[in-house]
Structure formats: structure tokens, C-alpha cells
Amino acid sequence: MKPNPLPFLLERWAGVAKPTNSFAGRRVLVTGANTGIGFEAAATLASLDADHIILGVRNMDQGMEARRKIEARGQGKSNVHVWELDMGDYSSVQRFAARIEKEMPRLDVAILNAGISPNDYVVGVEGWESILQVNVMATALLGLLLLPRLRASTAVTHDLSHLVIVTSTAHRWLELSDFPDTAKFGGSILRAVSARPSDGNKWNPLLQNARSKLFAMYVSESLAALATGPNGKLEVIVTSVCPGACKSDLMRDLLGKSFSQTLTLRVFDILFNKPTEQGGWSYVRAAALPSEGHGRWYKTTALTQ
Numbered sequence: 001m002k003p004n005p006l007p008f009l010l011e012r013w014a015g016v017a018k019p020t021n022s023f024a025g026r027r028v029l030v031t032g033a034n035t036g037i038g039f040e041a042a043a044t045l046a047s048l049d050a051d052h053i054i055l056g057v058r059n060m061d062q063g064m065e066a067r068r069k070i071e072a073r074g075q076g077k078s079n080v081h082v083w084e085l086d087m088g089d090y091s092s093v094q095r096f097a098a099r100i101e102k103e104m105p106r107l108d109v110a111i112l113n114a115g116i117s118p119n120d121y122v123v124g125v126e127g128w129e130s131i132l133q134v135n136v137m138a139t140a141l142l143g144l145l146l147l148p149r150l151r152a153s154t155a156v157t158h159d160l161s162h163l164v165i166v167t168s169t170a171h172r173w174l175e176l177s178d179f180p181d182t183a184k185f186g187g188s189i190l191r192a193v194s195a196r197p198s199d200g201n202k203w204n205p206l207l208q209n210a211r212s213k214l215f216a217m218y219v220s221e222s223l224a225a226l227a228t229g230p231n232g233k234l235e236v237i238v239t240s241v242c243p244g245a246c247k248s249d250l251m252r253d254l255l256g257k258s259f260s261q262t263l264t265l266r267v268f269d270i271l272f273n274k275p276t277e278q279g280g281w282s283y284v285r286a287a288a289l290p291s292e293g294h295g296r297w298y299k300t301t302a303l304t305q
Contacts, residue, residue, distance in 0.1 A: 001173050001207055008245035008272035011300050016244075016278040021288040023050040027106050027153075028287075031056035031085060031142070032114030034066040036248035040280025041111055043070045046078040048284070053078050054104075056085035056096060056114065087114045087138035088124045097145035106153040109287045110146050111164045112139050115212075121196055121203040129194040131205065135212035136190075139165065140219045147226060150236045160237050162287045163223060167240045169299060170206075171214035178207060190215070216240070217297070224295035239293045241286035243279035244300040245272040 028045050032038040033055035042053055053070075057063035063082035070080050083099065086092035100107055115135045122130040128137055143163060150161040180198075185191035193211055197203055220240035227236040247269060286298040296303050 001175065001178050001210060003170070003173050005245070005268070005272050007169070011244045012272055012274050014301075016274065016281045016285075016301055018281050019044065019048065019284045019288060021048065021284075023048040023109070023288075026050050026108040027052040027054075027104060028109040028111070029054040029056060029100070029107060029146075030111045030113055030283075031087070033057060034059060034062040037243055037246055037276055037279035037283065038111070038113040039066050039069075040277040041113065041283040042066070042080070042280075043073060044277070044280050044284045045109075045287075046070050046080065047073070050078045050109075052104075053080045054100075055080065055082045057082060058084070058086045058088075058114075060084055085114070087134040087142070088126070088130065090126055090138065090141060093138050093142050094145065097142060100146065100149055104149065106156060107146065107149045107161065108153050108157065108159070109162045109164070110143075110150060111166070111283050111287055112142060113166045113283065114139070115166065117205055117209045119205055123194075128190075129208070131208045131212050132190065132194050132215070135209070136215040136219060139216060140222075143219065143223045144226075147223065147236060151227075151229075154235050160234065160291060162289070163227070163236055163238045164283060164286050165216055165220040165223070165238070165240045166283070167216045167220065167242050167297070168210070168213040169242050169244070170210035171217055174210055174214055178211070220297075221295065227294070234291055234294060237289060237291055237294045239286050239289055239296060239298055241283055241298045242300060243282040244274060246279035247273045247276045248279065 023045055028050045030038050030042045033042045034057040042055055045053055055063050055066055067080045067082050085096045124130045124133045126133055150163055153161045180192045182189050182192040217240055224238035227238050229235050282300050
């Protein structure tokens with residue numbers, strides 16, 4: 001992997017403009033919204049008068065605290081609701097989507113932000129390495145399950161719904177050598193990447209996170225291909241988004257593991273990370289794109305090839 005953080009430096013000093021698009025009357029969902037960039041995206045949507053905001057969170061206590069903070073800001077007239085969603089458990093994802101179907105007559109915007117980057121190698125209850133499970137597998141499942149409600153909302157409002165998949169520019173840093181041999185996994189790249197490293201290779205959570213973001217790009221492309229009707233008419237705008245380097249809690253598990261690792265992350269934070277709220281603004285700007293944004297990647301402030 002060949003990281004190139006220099007664009008982050010330029011992005012930090014250029015900044016991200018706060019979105020001004022009205023979300024009045026819109027019903028929106030943000031996953032992983034109890035903290036960090038997801039929280040700031042939800043708070044921004046509230047300030048832009050989104051009608052209903054669903055915070056999809058694993059920890060309900062933290063979700064309720066996030067709702068209190070959004071309401072305390074006193075911006076907009078949004079109804080903020082906290083729903084439980086554990087992306088490490090397919091049954092939780094299915095229950096969540098079923099609740100959307102049952103309780104939300106419309107869903108106009110869904111921002112799938114939930115992601116993790118733990119320091120240690122962990123296999124979750126579904127049998128996948130945890131970063132892949134949350135960032136890729138459950139994100140793909142939730143996106144598929146939400147598409148029918150997003151389509152139905154477009155039919156009612158005659159205003160295209162949006163599905164936003166959070167990715168990262170780190171997927172561009174990968175090289176072929178960053179992927180293990182798939183032969184002993186029946187040719188499955190996902191199984192190979194999910195397996196514990198062998199041959200003395202150390203577990204590298206930053207590499208695994210970059211891999212997961214590459215797979216998430218494929219998830220976004222696949223969902224975009226499913227977002228048109230039988231007549232070829234676009235029914236849901238599907239966009240992937242990279243917020244760039246921002247202050248967030250995503251790397252919290254990596255701090256304190258070693259002095260050198262902590263120092264590196266602290267220096268990176270000082271030099272490259274934008275304020276957390278600007279990452280949320282990138283999400284919201286992506287969620288307001290016209291049809292030209294369908295099937296494309298929104299990198300920080302603009303659509304990018």
C-alpha cells in the first residue's frame with residue numbers, strides 16, 4: 001500500500017463549504033450517527049430542516065445522547081429518532097430494514113456511514129473479519145434492503161431519493177501485492193482477505209480498512225446498477241462519498257497500542273485532519289446531488305472520476 005496524504009493537506013486548508021440545500025419535508029437515515037462524522041451529518045441535516053432523522057446506532061445510550069446534543073443545538077425543526085442497528089449481526093440489519101418498511105412511509109435519504117477499524121484481528125458472529133463485516137458485508141445487505149423503500153419514496157414525491165455509501169480515498173493506495181493468494185479459499189477474494197494473516201505476516205488494520213473501502217466502492221457500483229426501473233428510468237441516486245481526512249473516533253482503537261503508532265496518528269491529526277463537521281458536510285452535499293451524481297464518487301467537495 002502506498003499512502004499519499006498530501007491531498008489531505010490541500011483539502012484541510014481549502015476546507016469544505018457548509019451545505020445550504022433545504023431538506024425540508026425529507027425523511028433521512030444516518031447509520032453510525034452517535035458520534036464523529038455521522039453525528040455531524042445528522043446534526044447538519046437537522047439544521048437544514050429535515051423532517052425526520054433516524055439515527056441508526058449500535059449503542060442506544062450513546063444514540064440518545066447524540067439526539068439530545070442535536071436537539072440542544074436548537075437548529076431546525078427535525079424529529080430525531082434513535083433506532084438500534086448492529087452492523088455486526090445480519091439479523092439486526094434485517095430487523096432494522098423491516099422496521100423502516102413498517103414505520104417509515106417514506107425514506108428519502110439514507111447515508112450508510114457505520115464503519116469500524118479495530119486494532120486487533122476479530123472474527124464476528126457472522127464468520128467474517130469484523131472490518132469486512134461492518135464496512136462491506138452489512139453495508140451491502142442494508143443498502144439492498146433499503147432500495148425498495150427508497151424507490152417507493154421517489155414514486156410518491158417525484159423527487160429522486162438518495163443512497164450514499166461512505167468510502168475512502170485509501171482504496172486508491174492499494175496495490176496487487178496488498179491482497180493474499182485466493183487459491184486456498186476457492187478463488188474468493190473476500191474469504192482470503194477475511195482470513196487471519198499467515199506466513200508470519202502481521203495484522204494491519206489500516207490495510208484492511210483500505211481493502212474494505214475498495215470493496216465498498218464495488219458495493220456502491222452494484223447498488224447503482226440496481227437503482228433503475230425496468231424501463232431504464234433512474235429511481236434512486238446512488239453515490240459513494242469520501243469525506244477526506246477528518247477528526248473522528250474511527251481510529252480510536254489504534255491509539256495507545258504503541259508509542260510510535262500513537263505519535264504517528266497524533267501528527268497526522270495535526271497536519272491533515274479537517275474538523276469533524278466538515279466531513280459531515282461532505283456527506284450531506286453528496287446526499288443533495290442531482291442525477292449526475294448517480295453511480296459516481298464524491299470526493300470531499302466534488303464528483304471525481
